[in-house]
Amino acid sequence: MSGDGGKRERILAAALDIFSTQGFSNTTVQEIAERARVGKGTFYTYFPSKEDALTYLLDEGLTHMGQHIESKVQTLKGSVVKLQAIVQEQLRYFHNHQPLCRLITREVWGHNDQSSSLAQRIRSSYIKMLQEVIDNGIKEGELRTLDSETVATALYGMISIVALYAKELSSDQGLEYIEMTLQELFFSGITQPRTIMGEA
Amino acid sequence: MSGDGGKRERILAAALDIFSTQGFSNTTVQEIAERARVGKGTFYTYFPSKEDALTYLLDEGLTHMGQHIESKVQTLKGSVVKLQAIVQEQLRYFHNHQPLCRLITREVWGHNDQSSSLAQRIRSSYIKMLQEVIDNGIKEGELRTLDSETVATALYGMISIVALYAKELSSDQGLEYIEMTLQELFFSGITQPRTIMGEA
Amino acid sequence: MSGDGGKRERILAAALDIFSTQGFSNTTVQEIAERARVGKGTFYTYFPSKEDALTYLLDEGLTHMGQHIESKVQTLKGSVVKLQAIVQEQLRYFHNHQPLCRLITREVWGHNDQSSSLAQRIRSSYIKMLQEVIDNGIKEGELRTLDSETVATALYGMISIVALYAKELSSDQGLEYIEMTLQELFFSGITQPRTIMGEA
Amino acid sequence: MSGDGGKRERILAAALDIFSTQGFSNTTVQEIAERARVGKGTFYTYFPSKEDALTYLLDEGLTHMGQHIESKVQTLKGSVVKLQAIVQEQLRYFHNHQPLCRLITREVWGHNDQSSSLAQRIRSSYIKMLQEVIDNGIKEGELRTLDSETVATALYGMISIVALYAKELSSDQGLEYIEMTLQELFFSGITQPRTIMGEA
DNA sequence: AATGAATGAGACTTCATTCAT
DNA sequence: CATGAATGAAGTCTCATTCAT
Numbered sequence: 101m102s103g104d105g106g107k108r109e110r111i112l113a114a115a116l117d118i119f120s121t122q123g124f125s126n127t128t129v130q131e132i133a134e135r136a137r138v139g140k141g142t143f144y145t146y147f148p149s150k151e152d153a154l155t156y157l158l159d160e161g162l163t164h165m166g167q168h169i170e171s172k173v174q175t176l177k178g179s180v181v182k183l184q185a186i187v188q189e190q191l192r193y194f195h196n197h198q199p200l201c202r203l204i205t206r207e208v209w210g211h212n213d214q215s216s217s218l219a220q221r222i223r224s225s226y227i228k229m230l231q232e233v234i235d236n237g238i239k240e241g242e243l244r245t246l247d248s249e250t251v252a253t254a255l256y257g258m259i260s261i262v263a264l265y266a267k268e269l270s271s272d273q274g275l276e277y278i279e280m281t282l283q284e285l286f287f288s289g290i291t292q293p294r295t296i297m298g299e300a
Numbered sequence: 301m302s303g304d305g306g307k308r309e310r311i312l313a314a315a316l317d318i319f320s321t322q323g324f325s326n327t328t329v330q331e332i333a334e335r336a337r338v339g340k341g342t343f344y345t346y347f348p349s350k351e352d353a354l355t356y357l358l359d360e361g362l363t364h365m366g367q368h369i370e371s372k373v374q375t376l377k378g379s380v381v382k383l384q385a386i387v388q389e390q391l392r393y394f395h396n397h398q399p400l401c402r403l404i405t406r407e408v409w410g411h412n413d414q415s416s417s418l419a420q421r422i423r424s425s426y427i428k429m430l431q432e433v434i435d436n437g438i439k440e441g442e443l444r445t446l447d448s449e450t451v452a453t454a455l456y457g458m459i460s461i462v463a464l465y466a467k468e469l470s471s472d473q474g475l476e477y478i479e480m481t482l483q484e485l486f487f488s489g490i491t492q493p494r495t496i497m498g499e500a
Numbered sequence: 501m502s503g504d505g506g507k508r509e510r511i512l513a514a515a516l517d518i519f520s521t522q523g524f525s526n527t528t529v530q531e532i533a534e535r536a537r538v539g540k541g542t543f544y545t546y547f548p549s550k551e552d553a554l555t556y557l558l559d560e561g562l563t564h565m566g567q568h569i570e571s572k573v574q575t576l577k578g579s580v581v582k583l584q585a586i587v588q589e590q591l592r593y594f595h596n597h598q599p600l601c602r603l604i605t606r607e608v609w610g611h612n613d614q615s616s617s618l619a620q621r622i623r624s625s626y627i628k629m630l631q632e633v634i635d636n637g638i639k640e641g642e643l644r645t646l647d648s649e650t651v652a653t654a655l656y657g658m659i660s661i662v663a664l665y666a667k668e669l670s671s672d673q674g675l676e677y678i679e680m681t682l683q684e685l686f687f688s689g690i691t692q693p694r695t696i697m698g699e700a
Numbered sequence: 701m702s703g704d705g706g707k708r709e710r711i712l713a714a715a716l717d718i719f720s721t722q723g724f725s726n727t728t729v730q731e732i733a734e735r736a737r738v739g740k741g742t743f744y745t746y747f748p749s750k751e752d753a754l755t756y757l758l759d760e761g762l763t764h765m766g767q768h769i770e771s772k773v774q775t776l777k778g779s780v781v782k783l784q785a786i787v788q789e790q791l792r793y794f795h796n797h798q799p800l801c802r803l804i805t806r807e808v809w810g811h812n813d814q815s816s817s818l819a820q821r822i823r824s825s826y827i828k829m830l831q832e833v834i835d836n837g838i839k840e841g842e843l844r845t846l847d848s849e850t851v852a853t854a855l856y857g858m859i860s861i862v863a864l865y866a867k868e869l870s871s872d873q874g875l876e877y878i879e880m881t882l883q884e885l886f887f888s889g890i891t892q893p894r895t896i897m898g899e900a
Numbered sequence: 901a902a903t904g905a906a907t908g909a910g911a912c913t914t915c916a917t918t919c920a921t
Numbered sequence: 922c923a924t925g926a927a928t929g930a931a932g933t934c935t936c937a938t939t940c941a942t
Contacts, residue, residue: 123325125324128935128937139902140938141904141905141938142903145901242491243490243491244488244490244493246485247477250466250482251481251490254458255458257460258454258458260457260461261454261457261460264409285446285451285489286489288491289486289489290437290486291487292443292444329911339928339929341915341928341929342926342927343913344913349912350913507906523725525725528932529932530932540933541908541909541934544934550933580891605806606805642892643891644888646881646884647881650878651881651890653861654881654882655858657860657862658855658857658858659854660861661853661854661856661858661861665853666850681850682850685850685851685889686890687890689886689888690783690837690886691842691887691888704922728914729917730916733925738923739923739924740924741919744918745922745923745924749917750915
């Protein structure tokens with residue numbers, strides 16, 4: 101729509117792909133430009149620096165993921181139902197956007213210095229949203245009384261790493277099986293329930 | 301007494317610290333040498349390249365963590381008991397070795413290209429160990445029948461990300477609370493058990 | 501007009517000058533760039549490495565010299581006439597291109613390891629050409645029956661070292677005198693012909 | 701005799717070998733020490749610097765060659781006889797000491813800057829000696845009246861380059877053939893003598 | 901707007917030399 | 922004497938960024 105032949109989008113897509121594969125520092129602007137089929141100088145027409153492109157990707161990615169998931173969740177009623185949807189959607193989103201997921205994992209969780217900028221953002225946006233849903237569930241008695249911040253973080257970590265781990269899965273068949281496993285694990289735990297009287 | 305005044309250890313400690321804080325690519329050998337209080341050339345007396353130092357740190361870290369946890373677990377009986385110990389030990393280990401944890405998270409999970417070397421190693425060593433414990437628990441009826449590979453990965457991810465997230469926690473008080481939450485979550489799930497009728 | 505302001509030529513000229521004066525290993529890319537009035541990085545826009553620039557200079561130099569001399573010689577008739585021209589032209593060429601001559605002497609004759617690449621080339625190109633002219637002369641009876649390979653090599657060595665030695669000569673006067681001496685020496689030998697008695 | 705187990709000799713031999721094969725700048729003190737089976741520090745017990753070892757080798761080599769050849773020549777009578785012996789001895793010496801010959805070729809003839817030190821020395825010592833023999837021969841009428849400096853230089857260059865070229869020759873058979881060719885060429889020239897009337 | 905030639909700061913790595921043992 | 926661990930100066934090469942076209 102910008103009349104630029106989609107150059108900006110091509111640059112962003114190329115940057116995301118290569119950043120996630122090789123890492124930010126090992127990616128050259130040259131590579132991005134080539135993959136995007138533009139001149140190296142053109143990169144700088146759209147982004148002030150390589151760093152800015154990364155920041156933009158992370159920002160946009162987090163925002164988009166948050167909006168996507170919230171849009172799926174907000175109409176649902178009940179904390180368990182909402183959390184079930186969150187697990188499903190986040191897993192699928194990360195599975196469909198592995199490069200973004202990998203980027204977040206490396207650049208957000210892997211860094212310590214510029215904690216102000218990136219790590220904080222995801223915590224204060226996405227994880228806070230999870231936490232609120234969980235808090236509500238606890239208040240309403242649907243969920244057990246556990247520390248919601250820890251649970252939210254654990255849920256996020258569980259899904260991210262599984263999504264990265266499952267990268268070889270190409271069939272949605274496999275993805276559904278994994279999703280079911282995660283749902284069971286998260287909602288009911290790993291332990292075999294001690295049937296109240298039976299077992300005797 | 302290696303007769304080297306502990307230079308090798310100082311270099312490794314410095315490298316781990318700075319790698320985990322700034323990332324591998326943003327760390328210069330100069331910085332490592334300065335932090336280790338040795339000359340720049342001395343770095344190369346102990347490691348053939350910056351890359352080799354990283355590989356060594358990851359290798360050694362993974363091996364040490366694996367051995368540490370296995371030593372705590374192997375004398376225990378029962379899958380649930382073993383898994384409880386694993387959760388406890390891995391959380392504490394990552395909490396006590398946050399730089400290593402951060403390094404693994406970024407360099408192992410954040411990369412895609414050299415999948416052969418590092419990502420494979422942690423999957424095939426540590427996670428496989430978790431998987432075996434879980435498989436045994438399922439076979440013996442202590443654990444529910446879930447996909448053990450997914451569960452093992454989820455457990456690993458849950459603990460890692462929480463350990464990184466909880467980095468501001470300095471009191472063991474806080475750590476114990478987090479640990480308890482994770483134990484409850486992992487073993488019993490987040491859902492309030494629907495007591496069949498009673499509870500009234 | 502290559503549109504590059506002759507940068508490539510300036511770099512080559514600078515490299516040749518400094519290589520021949522200080523030697524390849526003692527020459528820094530920085531020096532070449534400064535002499536060529538370009539930035540250090542610009543050197544690498546035109547050549548992949550310092551080594552490549554050397555190789556290019558030697559290759560181009562040998563080729564150019566060979567073509568130059570062959571062009572002078574090919575129209576001439578008679579082996580002696582041809583060889584006279586070769587002596588004249590090679591001496592003048594090396595005298596006018598002393599840096600190249602010095603470079604060849606050091607890098608081609610002075611090395612032993614990468615014999616495959618450079619030393620072979622000059623032998624198989626230029627010296628082989630000399631050898632053919634000599635072989636023809638022997639066949640046609642104009643020249644004495646001597647080992648043509650040794651003679652060709654000797655001729656080449658004689659001219660090269662004299663050209664390097666005579667570097668202080670700036671007047672063509674001096675060069676002509678040296679040339680005459682070489683011609684006499686090569687064609688007639690150093691010995692006073694023992695005219696048995698007569699000739700008077 | 702120095703009671704040092706021949707360490708100094710081993711170092712010199714190692715340095716000569718490696719210098720001549722790889723060049724001075726591409727040779728590390730480490731390599732020399734290893735080849736000489738001494739510690740790296742020991743090198744500096746015998747030579748103040750790597751450069752000094754090179755200088756010593758060149759100095760010693762030139763002196764030794766000069767003495768060797770002069771000792772063979774001084775008892776002979778007649779310029780032609782002396783020059784014949786010189787050709788024979790220098791060719792053999794260079795053939796038997798190819799590393800030295802290569803070193804001289806590269807470091808003496810290939811350089812331009814420190815002309816004061818090395819290039820001057822060989823010119824003023826060895827070549828001057830040749831020149832004197834030639835001058836005498838001319839004065840006595842045995843040799844033709846040619847510029848003795850040029851002839852001496854040419855003779856030196858002829859023999860050096862042939863000796864380097866003939867490095868693949870291992871049999872003395874081959875060497876003798878080459879020597880004969882050089883003698884013929886130098887003393888009688890390449891041209892078929894126009895027998896005064898004969899040829900008819 | 902688009903481009904890529906040009907640039908120089910800066911990174912990794914090597915290696916001659918020193919010096920404590 | 923002999924040694925090799927330690928060092929930092931220096932060199933090659935990369936790459937983000939600029940700018941003239």
